[in-house]
Amino acid sequence: MKTILRSLSVPALLLLTACSGSQSGKDSPAVASAMTYTDPAPAATDWKLVKDPSSTGTRLVLNLVGPANGTKFRGIGITLQADPARVKFARFTDGAGKPLGYYKDAGVFRDTFLDTTDTTPVDMPPTLQAGGVNRDKLMVGIYQKGDDEIFYQARGIMGPSAKTCDRTVLQIALALDPALKATAGTVPLTILKARAMPEHVDGTQEGQIQNVSVKVGTLTLE
Amino acid sequence: MQATPRGLVATEFVIDGLTGQILKIWDGVQHADAPAVGTGASQYSGTVALNTLQQGDTGLFTLSDTSRATLPWPNPNGVEWPEWAGIGSRTVAYDLNNWMTSATTAYTSAVNTWGNGQPFAWSTDHPANLFEPVGQTAAVDAHFSLQCTWDYYDKVLGRPGGIDGLGSSMISIVHVDDGMGGALYNAGWNPSWFLMQYGDGSPMGALTTLDVAAHEMSHGVMSYTANLDGSGIESAGLNEANSDIHATMVKHYYWGAGGQGGVVPDTTTLAPGGHNTWQYLWSMGPQLARDGVTPMRWLYKPSKDGMSYDAWFDGVGIEDSHYSMGPANRAFFFLSRGASNDASQETHSAYLPGGMAGIGNDKAIRIWFHAMTTKVTDIEADYHAIRAAVVASASELFPGTGGADSPEMAAAKNAFAAINVGAPAGGTEPIQVSFPVDPANPLNYKKIIIWPAMVSRPLPKPVVANATDVSVTWSLGGLSYMAPEGGRFEEGEAYVAPYVHRGGAFPVKATSKADPRQFAVDLVYAAQMDTDSDFDTDACDLAALAHDYYWVWNRYPAANIWGNRMGCDDVSVLMFLQGFNNAFNQ
Structure with missing residues (x-):
């Protein structure tokens, strides 16, 4: 057979294939042993997730902080997505190491003078809170329960008030689990949903429950 | 003063002195009722x-x-x-x-x-x-x-x-x-x-x-007396059965003995319309039907109404008490009149196929009433507790000799065995399938699981007692009162209740492979927790619930475009949190 170039023989093709496989094995990424986090650079109107000083190399505690412009709110909830094959959402623990929930309430939305069952309208705490994990999503939320103006006025006390949120509102945590044998590199953290309750909850366009922007930093496994 | 049909009367008058006209007249005697x-x-x-x-x-x-x-x-x-x-x-x-x-x-x-x-x-x-x-x-x-x-x-x-x-x-x-x-x-x-x-x-x-x-x-x-109440769920049905049982005995007493004497007869001659059959006597409310004979309940075969049950199973208490009462009504019927060994008869029980002899109305009601007034101490007593009380009552009123059961004791055991509660006299305990209790459950019936609609839920772990083969088969439904359709099984033994706007209850049934007569029913209360209508259940859905608390006294009459849970209350919140934590925070 006449050709302009030399054809590869069958043994040569098999060799290329074998070499390709061998090349892949040589470049396996290293298993990560620590995690770092770089805080985001949000605008004054943004919420943000920033690293808490209590974080360690294998446990990252993130603080959810409200806008720096002093806007007042009555609550916030977020859904954060992360690859469960590389990091785990972690629970907080009490002083004795007993597992608690997937978030820690910083108490911003709680009016402590209302936090007894005899001064709230009914036997529910003055904030509604929930936190949990659904596969690759961490879901947390804290909202003021609201007020019953007549109830509170009859007792000569104020109902819950909206709060500025330029401080930690709640904390969440991620952990590096050795059992996952996660590879080094960046782990995307994505806010799928963030919804805040504004100061004036009146059903007008300004007083509706709002989608808000939450800026997330960069998580890197090393 | 004069005698009248009403007794003595002292008639008093006020008379005009000039004209002689009677101005007022009354009876001056102070009569007692x-x-x-x-x-x-x-x-x-x-x-x-x-x-x-x-x-x-x-x-x-x-x-x-x-x-x-x-x-x-x-x-x-x-x-x-x-x-x-x-x-x-x-x-x-x-x-x-x-x-x-x-x-x-x-x-x-x-x-x-x-x-x-x-x-x-x-x-x-x-x-x-x-x-x-x-x-x-x-x-x-x-x-x-x-x-x-x-x-x-x-x-x-x-x-x-x-x-x-x-x-x-x-x-x-x-x-x-x-x-x-x-x-x-x-x-x-x-x-x-x-x-x-x-x-x-x-x-x-x-x-x-x-x-x-x-x-x-x-x-x-x-x-x-026993004060069985609704919080125990099965006890609510047992309370209803107690009332049907006494009502049946009252009819026998009045239509059979004319309300005289101290014995409840087994037959009657005075039933309205000449309906002195045992089928008429052992039914509730036949006189309220236009035909005068079709009752609202049949004590001897409760399932004839299409809603009630003839035998006990774990989960029967989920039903309305007027349906979960059925097995107890039937047990009392068996105790009094016995059970047939002929499978074609309505008085036959597959749980006691050989049948049993009854002990008659009078003994049966005395044993039952003695149990309710002296043996039942828990207002939430369930079917097995009532069986124990009735057997103890029979033993006290009609003791056996030489360690053997008296006929009345044996009848009590057999009557309950015939509704799948406990062992028959001289027999062994039946296989029993049951689901665990969740003590933290805020609902009365602590086996009902609150769960977000359309979120996969692991199937519960049934307990199969008195069996070497503890395997079960799963199916949907199992309760006549609840919609049997809805939901689906997924791989990995998970169950998904369907989407329902206001929530709903969906049963799943585990049946013993060793004895298909034995099963248990668990109930998922599928809560519609997607308050912001984004087809997902998450913590942000709390916002709409919290928002609703501001809608008091019509202060904010404008529409809340985010929420579809207008008018929620603390029960809504408890349901939400229970469902959320069950699914995402275990």
Whole structure:
């Protein structure tokens, strides 16, 4: 057979294939042993997730902080997505190491003078809170329960008030689990949903429950 | 002073001294109220004798029986209804709307004859004929039925003091409406008011038959004895069964023994319309049907109504108590009349295929009542606890000899074995499938799992006792009262309840492979928790719930475009948090 170039023989093709496989094995990424986090650079109107000083190399505690412009709110909830094959959402623990929930309430939305069952309208705490994990999503939320103006006025006390949120509102945590044998590199953290309750909850366009922007930093496994 | 049909009368006059005209005339004797016996034309029991009371001041008769109750109506809520303040049970008409919140008026008669035996037609008789003879008829039946039931408890069961055992008066209110101006299709014992209420909404009008009245008064007696209540779920059905059982015995006592003596006979000769068959006697409310024979419940075969159950299973308590009562009704029937070994008969039980002999009404009801008054100590007692109480009662009243069961003890064990509760006499415990209890569950029935709709849930882990093969098969449904359809199984033994806007309950059923007669039913309460309608359940859905709390007193009338949970309350929040934590925070 006449050709302009030399054809590869069958043994040569098999060799290329074998070499390709061998090349892949040589470049396996290293298993990560620590995690770092770089805080985001949000605008004054943004919420943000920033690293808490209590974080360690294998446990990252993130603080959810409200806008720096002093806007007042009555609550916030977020859904954060992360690859469960590389990091785990972690629970907080009490002083004795007993597992608690997937978030820690910083108490911003709680009016402590209302936090007894005899001064709230009914036997529910003055904030509604929930936190949990659904596969690759961490879901947390804290909202003021609201007020019953007549109830509170009859007792000569104020109902819950909206709060500025330029401080930690709640904390969440991620952990590096050795059992996952996660590879080094960046782990995307994505806010799928963030919804805040504004100061004036009146059903007008300004007083509706709002989608808000939450800026997330960069998580890197090393 | 002169003798009159009413007794001595001292007639006094005021006379005009100039003209001699009588200006005023009255009887100067201070008369006391006097017991009397009147005659009533009832709708369901023919012509009956009624204990009544003649008022000393007016001479009028009222349907007040001072021969039985000796203490005043307890007036538990301290209301001021003068016509209820006397001694003796009373029957009054309900003449205003809104259930218990309005006044009542006692029936009166100048001649001590009552009713006309005709049904009260709400559409034409209410309210115009409320106090006419046709309106009195329901009161006649209620009053007569109450007298019969009182005497049954007194003469047969040795409880002369009525509901509370002390002799307190009770009230029967007839012509109770449904709160919306229509005829109520129900009757009830109201423990908060120590009275019974009867509506007119049945096909035949008033729900004042002997068995219905005996059923309701037995609820009253129950509340002062074992006091089985609704919080135990199975106990609620057992309470209902207790009432059906006594109602059946009252019918036997009156239609079989004429209300005389201290024995409940096994047969009758006086049933209305000549319906003296055991099938008629062992059914509830046949007189309320247009054909006069089709009942609302069948004690010997409860499932004939298409809703009730013939045998116990773990989860039967989820059902309405008027359906979960079925097995207990059937157990008592078996105890009294036995069970057939012929599988083609309605009195056959697959759980006791060889059948059993009954011990008769009188022994059966004494064992049952003794259990309820001396053996049941837990107001949330379940079917197995009631079996233990009844067997203990039988052992006490009819002890065995030489360590062997007496026939009555054996019958008690067999009667419950025939409804799948416990071992038969001399037999072994059946395989039992059950689901674990969740003590943190905020619902009364702690096996109902609150779960977000459309979120996959691991199947519960059933416990299979008394078996070497503990494997089960799964299926949807298993409860007649709940929609059997809906939901799906997923790989990995997960179950998904369907989307429902306001939530719903969806059963799953685990059946023993070793004995397909044995199964348990678990219930998922699928809560619609997607309050912001983004087809996902997450913590942000709390926002709409929290937002709703600001919507008080119409302060913010504008629409909340985010939420579809307008008007939520703390129960909504508890349900949300329970479902959320069950699914995402375990």
